[in-house]
Amino acid sequence: MAAVESGGISADAVTECTLLELQNRLGHLAFDTLERMADAPGSGVKLTSRVRLNCLTCAQGKQHKVNQYKKDTGQNAPVDEIGGVICSDIKGPMTPRDRHGNRYMINFVDHNSNYVRAFLAKNKVEATKKFEHFLVFFEKEYNCRIQVLRTDGGGEYMNVEDFCRATSVRRQVSEANNQASNGKAERMHRTILNMARCMLFASGLPLKFWGYAVEYAAYVLNRSACSANPRRMSPIEVLTGKCPDMAGIVTFGSPCTVYRDPGKRAWQPRAEVGMIVGKNDETKGFKVYIPKDMVVVATQHIENVETLDSKQNVQLQAQLKREGLELWRSIEEREEAKQQKEKAPKKKKKQVKSKKKKKKAHGTYGVGEDAESDQGSEGAGEQLAPTAASAAPAARMQTRHMGAKHVPVQVVHAVVTPDPRNYREAMRDARADKWKEAIKVEFEALESNNTWEVVARPRNSKLLHTKWVFKTKTHADGTVERYKGRLVPCWT
Known part of the structure; x- marks a missing residue:
């Protein structure tokens, strides 16, 4: 009589195989899952070897990124010191350009105090110049030394290497496609832009003033409570030990x-x-x-x-x-202090410079x-x-x-609103009805004064084209007196 397994399966029907062979049969499941299935009563499988070896096929088909911290860390960097680690990132290009033609925003954030400076730039290559500016200002203003500059691997920061070597600043470059490595600077972009958008929309100013809004947002953030600082202190309070005066905001x-x-x-x-x-x-x-x-x-x-x-x-x-x-x-x-350190022969010359x-x-x-x-x-x-x-x-x-x-x-908003530069802008303007009325008045004046005479077009002759010029005429108190439209010939 044939032997019977505990699950009711005949011993002759039980399949013997190794753990690796069973893995190949079952689509490369995890080893723990395979052992649990094989040891279950009535599985019909008996493992002859439980040796686990690294499987290249499993790596090719299932390997994923290693779990990392979800926030920017100070590992291998002196983040416990003011100026120990400065992280930076560039945002742009942004449209429209601001009043000075800038399309990029470059920020520098101190890891210890969360102090931030936002600079505006016309192109990415200005990152080195902006870091030189920030380094001199931050070290002199808060009596510290910048030790590490952390950025992404973008080409805009390649020129920073020479300046960092000259000033003994260590460079750290984040991994590609890993925002957490430089997350503090990237998250600061979002905070600043959110504030700047709210400021612009509430003020009613044109979008080209976004550069001023960005700089002012950074100024306000440095004097506001920060959840990342101890006791929610503001960055300025961490740097100076004094609570900022909010009356100046x-x-x-x-x-x-x-x-x-x-x-x-x-x-x-x-x-x-x-x-x-x-x-x-x-x-x-x-x-x-x-x-x-x-x-x-x-x-x-x-x-x-x-x-x-x-x-x-x-x-x-x-x-x-x-x-x-x-x-x-x-x-x-x-x-x-400069005059006291100078030598006597050069004292007179230096005093002239100090007066300037x-x-x-x-x-x-x-x-x-x-x-x-x-x-x-x-x-x-x-x-x-x-x-x-x-x-x-x-x-x-x-x-x-x-x-x-x-x-x-x-009064302020009336002056801020610009006049249209051409006919197309006038028809798209919120005051289009006013401009149409001004055009009608201008045509009536031209016809009543017999300004032109309709004739046949001469052959082989260059005709002059015309252009509409629009102007808002105001009283002394800024209120609108009337809207003017003029049809003028262009000689070029």
Whole structure:
């Protein structure tokens, strides 16, 4: 009589094989699964060998990425020190270009404090220049040393190698297609862009102002609570040990009045309507867009901020005065320290240079920035405006508030809205009905004045083409008087 297995299967019907042979038969299942199936009663399989060997077919068909941390780590890097690890990433190209023709945003984030600086660039190759700028500023401002620069493997950072070797900064390059290796910098892009979009949409400014919104978003983030820092301290508090003063932060796009030095024009207005579009760590004052002149100026002389009440305006003036005094004292202390270290024969020559530097620092309180200038670095493209000669800037600061005098918001927005440049833009404009009426009035005037006479077209002659010119005429208070349209001949 034939032997019977415990599962009721005859011993003659049991198949004997090795673990590797059974794996081949069952589509390369896991070894643990195969052993459990073979040991089950009534399986009809008896393993003669349980040796497990590495299977090349399993590796080719089933291998996957090794599990990694979901966040940027400080492994093999001194992230516990301020400036120990600086991570960077580039975002772009973005459309439309900003007012200076920039299409890229380059950020630098300190791993320890989560401090961030956002730079604007026209192309990717400017990454090296921006890092040089950031390294000098960050090390001098917060008395630390940058040890590691962590970026992705993009070609835009290839030129950074020479600068890192010259300054003894170690380079770390993240793995390809692995965002976690440089996740802090990449996540910071999303945070900054989200804030900048909200600022732009709420202010009503054109999209070409996104560069100012990005810089101001980074400025606000550095003074805001950060969940990644101990006790949710702000990055500035981690770096300086002092809680940042929030009185100096104003809503992006806030209408205000800006002092403009009339010079010898005694009867010209002493202030103009502007809109606050930013502030950064290297400018002790606000960046204000003046629609009348289509320029951005950096100044502390602002009043009547429409988004603040009377008390908040007074607090803002006091904050600007304190910042001006601190800047002036720091400049004087640096110049005195330089003069003490210099040798006696060179003392006279160096003093002349220090006076020039003081004069230059004094002039930054009335800086003007042309709309078409190149923003190669922070504050580039700005020109010195006329200032009074002798007194320190803080002493000339106006701290009083102008009571109930407020600048209407509609005045600012009316000037900000540009006139159409051609007929096509006029028909697509929100005021298309107004422009159609202006065109009708212009045609009626031309016909009533017998401006032209209809004749047959001469042969072999070049005809002149025409162009529509549109202009919004306003009253002195900024309200619209009428819309004008002119049909003009073009001689070229």
